[in-house]
Amino acid sequence: MRTMVQPGLFTDGEVPTLLGSRCTACGAHHFPRHDTCPYCATEDPVPVELAGSGTLWAWTAVTSPPPGYQGEIPYGFGIVELPEGIRIIARLTESDPAALAAGQPMELRIVALHADAEGNDVVTYAFAPGAP
Numbered sequence: 001m002r003t004m005v006q007p008g009l010f011t012d013g014e015v016p017t018l019l020g021s022r023c024t025a026c027g028a029h030h031f032p033r034h035d036t037c038p039y040c041a042t043e044d045p046v047p048v049e050l051a052g053s054g055t056l057w058a059w060t061a062v063t064s065p066p067p068g069y070q071g072e073i074p075y076g077f078g079i080v081e082l083p084e085g086i087r088i089i090a091r092l093t094e095s096d097p098a099a100l101a102a103g104q105p106m107e108l109r110i111v112a113l114h115a116d117a118e119g120n121d122v123v124t125y126a127f128a129p130g131a132p
Helices: none
Strands: 002-004 019-020 047-048 052-061 073-081 086-091 105-114 120-127
Touching: 019 052, 052 086, 052 120
Parallel strands: 002 120, 086 120
Antiparallel strands: 019 047, 052 073, 052 105, 073 086, 105 120
16 A cells, blocks of 8 residues: 655656646646645635656755655755746655756656555655656
8 A cells, every 4th residue: 555745745646747736817837736826826726737747957865864754865856847837846766966967857756755654655756867
C-alpha cells in the first residue's frame, strides 16, 4: 500500500500530475492549490492539473537530513519551470549536481520517500531528467 506524503499535492496514477489552481481574474497558475490567488487576491481560483514536464531552472544536492526527514541522503533538490509559467520547488531523482544542466527537460515522477510504521511506502513527487 502507498500513502501520499501530503494529500492534495499530486495524483498518483499512471500519468501523475501536480494539483494546482488557476486564477479566473488574472489567469496566473499556482502550486499548491489555494483558496485565494497569491498574485491578485481573487477568491476561488479553479483547480487544475499542471503539466507533468518542465525545464530545470536551478538545482543542488541535499547532503544533510533536515529535522524529521526519514528518506535517503543525498537527494536532488531544485526548481522546475512548468509550461504554465510557474516554477515548482521539488525533489529531483538525480542527486549528482554535475549530471544536471540548466534548461534540461524534466518529467514528473511519484517516488517512495520512506516506509511508515506499518511498512507502507510514503510517496512524494519528484522530477527526473527527461528525454532531450
